[in-house]
Amino acid sequence: MTQPPPYGQAPQDTQPPPASRPRTTLAVAMEQSRYRLMVTAAVVTAVFSAISVKLVAATVFVPAGEPRQHHALEVDGTTTNRADILDRNGNLLATSLVTQSLYADPKLVSRPEEAARKLVSALPELDYKDVYAKLSGDKRFVWLKRNLSPKQQYAVHRLGIPGVSFEREERRFFPAGNLTSHVVGFTGVDNNGLSGLEQSFNKRLTEDPATPLQLSIDLRLQHVLKKELAATVQEFSAIGAAGIIFDVRSGEVMAMTSLPDFDPQDPTGLDPDTLFNRATLGVYEMGSTFKIFNSALAFESGKIKVSDYFDAIHPIKIGRFTINEYHGLGRALTVAEVFQHSSNLGSVRMVQQVGIPAQKAFMAKMGFTRPTALELPENGWPLVPNPWREVNSMTISFGHGISVSPMHTVTAAASVINGGVMHQPTLIKRAPGAEVPGEQVVSRQTSEMMRRMFRFVVTEGTGKSAGVKGYVVGGKTGTADKQKGRHYQKNSRMSSFLGAFPMNDPRYIVYVLVDEPKATAKTYGYATGGWVAAPAVGRIIKQVGPLLNVPIQDEASPEILNATFLNAAGSTNWVAPPHPPATATTAKGSTVASFPPPAKQQR
């Protein structure tokens, strides 16, 4: 026995300790397999515990299960992919209806001639040769007919032709038809808006199909407007007309029509004039209607009072032009009379006193230099002279040399009479009580005086035939010669009337523009705004007044006269007549102090 080696040193050349027996191969194998078993058990345990953990988590903690095959539909939802368009009272103007369309896979059609013959027998409007050519072609997909009615679908289905099947599609349907054709517009065969609001709101209509788009248009007013315009067009053999009813307080367009109109259901193959929207896209020289803005400009400048006199006798020569009166009176006129008789010379002298830069700035403020904010894609750019020379300034004072759309004119005129606030026009209904964005463009005093001028034209001026008892109508006529090429034509003109009511507190503007009216015997050979458009406006106001809930007022009552009186000399002071006629009891009341004091004299 030798000493064991010191601690830490490997034994060298020593016998193994007697306690340990020599390791046999069997023992080694046993140990090895025990280790393997342990490892396997550990792995299996780990995997199974992972599975159990996942199992518990998946079954107990997460309510997973299979994905649901069906989900309950909302009852108020919609099945279509394009939102409806409603008028302000909720009447449908455009909606989508589900239809079936017929298509074929020519590869699967075994006997094209027989299939084509059967199809043509079921759908007689199809052409045999066309169908045969389609069915025997090489494509994998051809449309045979879009938007079948259910009966047609049934008939085709019964034939049982292999390779011919149906596809669910939508079709845009316009219940109001021609009435709103230029406002709502129309869609193509794939339901994309191609004109009108269908085009400008295409994204909105497809992205939110459940919420209908509500317009400011009132279908009843639209009907009245179109009916009277059509009657006027027929009476004066005009080539077209445009009309607008406009809420001066909110800027909402209550009705808008352009004649000739079209059926939005089938807008193909129409001439461009029919599709042309005269109310927004057409820009025209407005003629005397622009004297509204010339007078407002004169008052705004502070240099001109309503009682100032202007020379209306001597024609003005500038360059190769001579400016003359349409029907001259041969004397000097006050501003009120210039407006009343629609005097060109007086208007030119007024703008000469105001100056060109002021006029230019004012016309820009009135919005005549850019398109209106209306939501239609058909929104015309005005034709503005550049440079704005003296001769342009003169002609613009009576409405020639600048071309704007009727919508421009109505929007600007609304701002002139509603207290001076310019509201951009809109075709979308404003929420009741919502604040209306606006911009003060003329002063309240100017606006108040312009109301009197409007009323004066209807009581004693060129627009008498627009008067409607009870509605205190005011307005301004307009007649412009049409330009063909470089020359004005004598016998083709645009006659218009811009009427507003009630003038003591204006609510609505009714505008009518007639394109190329021909004089008739009834109008004594005249085809001017006062003879053509003013009666139409009167008839329209008579019918829409009750619909718009405008209260009837007594036009001879002192309240109304105090608010709207103006005489030729430019005085706004209304004095009760000394011998009041039938309405004696009310006229006596005018001395009572509770009436509002007569309006202040204009500057």
Place this chain on the structure above:
Amino acid sequence: MKGKTWLFWGGLIAAAGGVLFQTSYDVQDLEDKLAGLNRKIVTEQESIQVLKAEWSYLNDPTKLEELATAHLALQPIEARQFLALDTIPMRPAPAPDAVPAPVPGRGLTPVPPPMAGLAAPQLASARVPSARVPMEAALEKAPVITPASLPVPAPVRAAPIKPSALVPASARAPALPPSPPAPAAATPGKLAPNAPLPSLNRPTDVASRPMPAPIKLTPVKGQAYTPKPTDSLGLLVARLGANQ
């Protein structure tokens, strides 16, 4: 013991399996039902859409106006047919214990009651202010609507303001016969009987017109109306027919 344990667990597994299968089939049934309901909802929504479209189509003002002029005796509303609420006079306060005070119509000088000698005048004069004020004031506010050219109707007791005085001249009632003064003799404490207004029995404009010929309702079936495929109404009618 071992066999019982097996039996227990085996039974539990079988029961669980059975319940699971039952639930699975129930769910399948419900899913099918839901799918059916969804299909029905879609069909209904499409039908509603079609009906809405047709309603709007039939309510087109242009068509309505044509129909109205063809079948009705009505005219468009005019301004003169409107009255502000405050211009309509209140009914005079009833006098339960007295002869109603004679309130003359507008433009009349107050007519003394025919039986001036009785106690009625005192009662009447005492009542006049309260009865007069709202009516006269109201009438003064409505000068236009009451045309001054109306023939002055003879005063009728207990009917101080005749409806015919408020309607415009074109609907003028026939002149009333002068009412006999006899009703005034009624004893105080009783209301004078109302004189019958002849205008009430007058046939109205509409009633006097011959009845419009009844519209012949043609059944929308078969040959009665064959919708053209391009016709929008045809599309609607066809759809409606198919939805039945």
